[in-house]
Structures are given as structure tokens and as C-alpha cells.
Amino acid sequence: MITGHMNGYVQEAKPGVRERAVDCPGEEEGADHQSAPNLVKSPQCPAHTERVKHYQEELRRRREEEAASRGGKHEIDPNASLRLKKLSQNQKVGIDNPTFENKEKISRESVPDYVTDVSEFIESLRWAERCLSDPQSLQDTEQLLQFLSSEEFHSAYSIYSVVSQQLSHVSPTSPITTQAQDLCLEVQRILQSSQQKEGLELRTLLTNPHLQALMQAHDHVAEQELPEGQVLTQYLGESVKLVRLEKTRDTPLGATVRNDVDSVVVSRVVKGGVAERSGLLSEGDEILEINGIPIRGKHVNEVHDMLQQMQGTLTFLLIPSSQIKAAPHRHTVMHVKAYFDYDPSDDPFVPCRELGLSFQKGDILHVISQDDPNWWQAYRDGDEDNQPLAGLVPGTKEAKMALIQHAHCDSTGKHWYGKKSKKQKKKSLTSTNKNDGDEILTYEEMSLYHQPANRKRPIALIGPTNSGHDELRRRLLSIEPEKYAVAVPHTTRNPRIHERNGREYHFVNRTAFEADLAMGKFVESGEYEKNLYGTSTDSVRHVVNSGKICLLCLHSRSLKVLRTSNLKPYVIYIAPPSQERLRTLLAAEGKTPKPEELKEVLDKAREMEQSFGHLFDASLVNMDQEQSFHELRRLIDRLDTEPQWVPTSWLC
Numbered sequence: 001m002i003t004g005h006m007n008g009y010v011q012e013a014k015p016g017v018r019e020r021a022v023d024c025p026g027e028e029e030g031a032d033h034q035s036a037p038n039l040v041k042s043p044q045c046p047a048h049t050e051r052v053k054h055y056q057e058e059l060r061r062r063r064e065e066e067a068a069s070r071g072g073k074h075e076i077d078p079n080a081s082l083r084l085k086k087l088s089q090n091q092k093v094g095i096d097n098p099t100f101e102n103k104e105k106i107s108r109e110s111v112p113d114y115v116t117d118v119s120e121f122i123e124s125l126r127w128a129e130r131c132l133s134d135p136q137s138l139q140d141t142e143q144l145l146q147f148l149s150s151e152e153f154h155s156a157y158s159i160y161s162v163v164s165q166q167l168s169h170v171s172p173t174s175p176i177t178t179q180a181q182d183l184c185l186e187v188q189r190i191l192q193s194s195q196q197k198e199g200l201e202l203r204t205l206l207t208n209p210h211l212q213a214l215m216q217a218h219d220h221v222a223e224q225e226l227p228e229g230q231v232l233t234q235y236l237g238e239s240v241k242l243v244r245l246e247k248t249r250d251t252p253l254g255a256t257v258r259n260d261v262d263s264v265v266v267s268r269v270v271k272g273g274v275a276e277r278s279g280l281l282s283e284g285d286e287i288l289e290i291n292g293i294p295i296r297g298k299h300v301n302e303v304h305d306m307l308q309q310m311q312g313t314l315t316f317l318l319i320p321s322s323q324i325k326a327a328p329h330r331h332t333v334m335h336v337k338a339y340f341d342y343d344p345s346d347d348p349f350v351p352c353r354e355l356g357l358s359f360q361k362g363d364i365l366h367v368i369s370q371d372d373p374n375w376w377q378a379y380r381d382g383d384e385d386n387q388p389l390a391g392l393v394p395g396t397k398e399a400k401m402a403l404i405q406h407a408h409c410d411s412t413g414k415h416w417y418g419k420k421s422k423k424q425k426k427k428s429l430t431s432t433n434k435n436d437g438d439e440i441l442t443y444e445e446m447s448l449y450h451q452p453a454n455r456k457r458p459i460a461l462i463g464p465t466n467s468g469h470d471e472l473r474r475r476l477l478s479i480e481p482e483k484y485a486v487a488v489p490h491t492t493r494n495p496r497i498h499e500r501n502g503r504e505y506h507f508v509n510r511t512a513f514e515a516d517l518a519m520g521k522f523v524e525s526g527e528y529e530k531n532l533y534g535t536s537t538d539s540v541r542h543v544v545n546s547g548k549i550c551l552l553c554l555h556s557r558s559l560k561v562l563r564t565s566n567l568k569p570y571v572i573y574i575a576p577p578s579q580e581r582l583r584t585l586l587a588a589e590g591k592t593p594k595p596e597e598l599k600e601v602l603d604k605a606r607e608m609e610q611s612f613g614h615l616f617d618a619s620l621v622n623m624d625q626e627q628s629f630h631e632l633r634r635l636i637d638r639l640d641t642e643p644q645w646v647p648t649s650w651l652c
Helices: 035-040 048-069 082-088 101-106 114-132 135-148 149-171 182-193 196-208 210-225 274-278 300-308 396-405 469-479 508-518 537-544 557-565 579-588 594-613 625-638
Strands: 232-235 239-249 255-260 265-268 286-290 312-319 334-338 363-370 373-378 389-395 419-420 430-431 439-449 459-462 524-528 531-535 548-556 571-574 616-623 644-647
Touching: 035 430, 114 135, 182 196, 196 210, 210 537, 232 286, 239 274, 239 616, 265 300, 286 300, 300 334, 334 644, 373 579, 389 396, 396 439, 459 469, 459 557, 469 548, 508 524, 524 548, 524 557, 537 548, 548 557, 557 594, 571 594, 571 625, 579 594, 616 625
Parallel strands: 459 548, 459 571, 571 616
Antiparallel strands: 232 239, 239 312, 255 265, 265 286, 286 312, 334 363, 334 439, 363 373, 373 389, 419 439, 430 439, 439 644, 524 531
16 A cells, blocks of 8 residues: 555655645646647546446356356356345245244244244234133134234235345435346346246246336436436446546546555545535545546556546546545634745655645645645635645644754755744644744634724834834834824833933833833833833833824844734834845945944844744835835735734634
8 A cells, every 4th residue: 555644644664655646737737738639538438327237247247157167057146146145144034934823832032033023913912812702803803813824924024024124224315226227137137047936936026017117217216316427336246336527627636546455546535626526536435447447456657647638528437435434624714824834845745746735934824624634735825716726735743743853944944943932822733842842833823804993003123233124113103103103111210301201211110120021011121221121012002092003123032922912913024135235225324334244134134034934924125215115104004904814812
């Protein structure tokens, strides 16, 4: 078997592709267009009755060979037909049974239940007869006892009991077959040479015009009851189904297959494909034929190549899956933000590389299926129209494995993780790295949020020194002071002559400041010339409650504290341009930085983006102050008109 999972981890000597998608959009984009007309059209699908007749002829031929090997003796072989085999398992009762008067000679363990029921009824009737004195009642009771003891009643009641027992074990929710007429003909052929009493009686019954009309009506109704495109029948003792699907370039099938010894089995039904929309293919179905071409024994790559060349109507001959399908892990779409980069081409454990969905840290993924807890099916936000089939992304278990293996960085130096504060555990999907005890966030569940008109989200501008984020904040405050404001900071220094408490600063003593700091009331804090400074969440909340937009220039380390509050910040990363462009911008401001200082700014920016990029809601490169200013205003104004993705925990 090509694939295998145990406890969420892949058990395989060599990692590699274990499933093969039967068709993937865009696989042939690089092919020579001149070869397109040579695509093999699907052969015309024969009627399913012709296919069934073919298998029936094969059955008849095998039975004749078996009969010849027995010396030409033609006896009814109950194992020749699945239904006859089932019926033969029930003992023939009624005709040769002893009379009920002698039932005391037979142990109750060897008497069928229905015989016991009737005998108990006869005993009760005889007991009642002894209590009767009315001649008419005695005569009626005697006639009833004679009827119950007659051979005809025994036979009729035996048949009734056997049929009732069969029906009690079989209660199909849909027709078992649409080929009842063909099955009758098959049994008649088996009985042609039989001279046994039961065989002659059954053949007479099956050739009765009323029964044949009943079988015809049954098949007509069954064809309407079965799902469109699906027909169930019998093939060498196996229940099989014929499924027809329409395949075009624009409507991929959306299924993967795997090898199980010599069999080719449907391994996964992908959301968005024809197979998923039709509901006719199921995981675990074994593919016997496709348009009359035998599939058993073929490698999944051969099946892939064959289906790549087929268009139009495809007819699958399948053995339905016998496994009980588990309930879906989650019925609704879950929206998550990815906190690591993922490239399926670099992942040796992805079950089907063609369906792997690449994404970057910060991307929003719409997870539409978690039926496989190890590999979710998802769309990347914004790509739904261009992505006909859902892609495979690692579930939390698989993501945890990747993150642990790439504990801090992969071979390219890209970080695969973002650490998470303890207050953010709710409504997030995490895995733990036991080496350092920190919580590693793989995905975080997100929801759309539209800010109220009277309660604007605070804007946090993040960037290294000399990136220009502080200059952008000052310009916004000077141009639109009625719209923007800053939070009044706290300090332990003494106020100057022109300063007023609550306007320039909140002046507090050191003891009160340190107590608030210990309680986590400050978004950020620091010490300068033996005085403490900090911006409290209450100060930010005061600006938000006033209806203005609070502008913050914060160190990236302060983001975690800000996000754990109920302030719902919108974080914009201001990235510096190239080293030469940064030198020009700083020179325009009268600054002459040294080359090592410029390099330090760029290194700090890269470090900040790698460590905290998953917390950024938007980014812009400060190539030009004027252009960056207009782009910044556009991003802020968009919050009034467009809903934004925020952690679901913020809305609880």
C-alpha cells in the first residue's frame, strides 16, 4: 500500500508522493499547444445493460466450466449466485416437518422459532377448547385446529417466516439493484438442467408473466430512485456501481487515487470538483474500469496519465467502499491566519504534491474540510475564483511536525513560527515545542470585523529607527488634528512649568507606575535618565472612546501586549527601502548616516519582519514620503468601508 498514517505521523521508509490526483488544473499549461488536438476523447459509453450482460456471460461461462469438471452433472449450486447463497443458508422447513401433535418428541432447541410460536398457539387453543361448552364454539375451534395442523398451512407459514427473517436483516435506504429482470434470467439459466422438485417449482415461478411484470416495474422504479449517474449491479459476487461523470478542462474531477496491492482506490475526494459535487465517488471506492478499460493492476501514475487524456463522459465501474464513513470533523468553513510559510514542493510528507497549496505567513486560508485531521482542504483568500479545486494544507498535527523539525529556521533561514502569549490561547490553533516550553502558533482562527463609526481602531505604526514611521505619524496629526490623536503617556518625572497633568503627561510616582506595570496596564514602557515613561492601555482607550483614531508608534515587542487587550489594533509595518534609496531620503532631511548605520536599519527591519510579520495587518515600503503618506491614509480610510480579518478571540 502506498500510503499509511499512524497517530497522525507518516509511517514510511522514504517520504514521497503517496496519492496521485487524477487531474489537476494547469498541469498541461506548459505542454505544446499543437498536441492539444491529439487529446483522446472518451470512447462512447455503452449502456449499462450491455456491461451487465458481459459480466453475466462471463459468469455463465465459468459455471459451465465448473459443471463440466464435475462430470456433466447439472445440479443447483447455491454458491453460483449471491442471492441463492444467502437463501441456502436458511434451512428448508415446513414440508418435511413432523406434525405438531408430535412436537413433544423434539427438543425445543432444534425447533425453529416460528414452529414454537404456532405450537404454543395450538396448546392455548386446546386449553380454551376444554373450557368451552357451546357446541358452535367447539366446532369452530376444532376446524381451526385442523387448519393449523394441515400441511398447506405449515408450508405457507414456513415461507412467510423465512421471508420475514430476511427482511428484518435487510432494510436498504436505496434500491439494491436495477437489474432484477436480468437476475431472474440468470437464475433461470442456472435451473435449465435441474430436475429437482424445488428447481422446477422455482423455474415455473420465475417464468410466470405476473412475476416478470413485477420485476420490470421494480427495475423501472429503482432506476428513478438511484442517484443520477449511478447504477448498482452484481459482478462476480461483488456489489458494484456504474458511475457517469462529465469531465472537461474547466471542471476537473477532483479526486486522488492510491494503490492498495493491485487495486486502485479512491483516496480523497477534493472539494470543488465534479466528484464532490455529484456525490457519486466516495473515499475507499475501488476502481475496476474506466470507460471499459481495466484498471486493476495499474500504477496510479498510469491512471493519472490516462485520465489526463480523457474528456467528456467517463463511466467508472466501482466496488463501493465497505468502510463506514466517519462524520465530518467540522461542518462549517473555518478561516485561519497562517503564521508560517509553506511550500508543498519542499514537504516530503504531503500526500499529493499536485494538490498542495502554498502560502506565506500572514495569509488567510478558508478551511472547508477537516475530514482528514492531518491534511485540511482550503482556499487561499482572494484565490477562490482562480482556484477551482481546494488545496491541501497541513493540519495542526502536520504543521506541528514541520515546526518542530524546523525548530527555529529552515535551511533558507526563513522562520516557520511565531511565539504566542498565554493570553491568546483561546480560539487559536497551537502546538507546543517541548524544548523551550513556549507556545508555537501555527494557525489562528479569524473572523471579519467592521469597525463602528464611533469607535475607531487604534493604528500602530511599526518600523525600525529611520524608517520614517514617526514622520508619517506627525504629518497625519498636523494635517487632520480633528481626526487623529495620540495617547497621553505616563511618566515619573516632575512636570515642567508649562506642562499640565493629563495634557502632556500623566505624572505619577514611581511606586504607582511600577504597580501598574506589574499589572500589565502599559502597552510599552521604558526608562530614560532615571525616569520611567510608558503608554497605558487606558490612555489609548480614552482616545478610542472619544471617536478619534489613536496613532501609536511602538516597538515591535509591544504588539503582543496591545493585541491581548480589547482595543483591536490595526498594525501597519513601515519598511525601509533599499540602502541607496534610504541614504537619499535621510539626506533630504539633513541626515548623513554612515554605511554601517544604514545596514543596521535594514538588518533590524528584516529581523522585525521575520519575528513579528505574522502580527502585521498591512505593510508598505517607504520609497517616497509623499507616496507613502497617501498610501497610509488609504489604508486607514479603508477600515471605514471594508471589513477586516481579526482574531476570533477579539469578538468573544
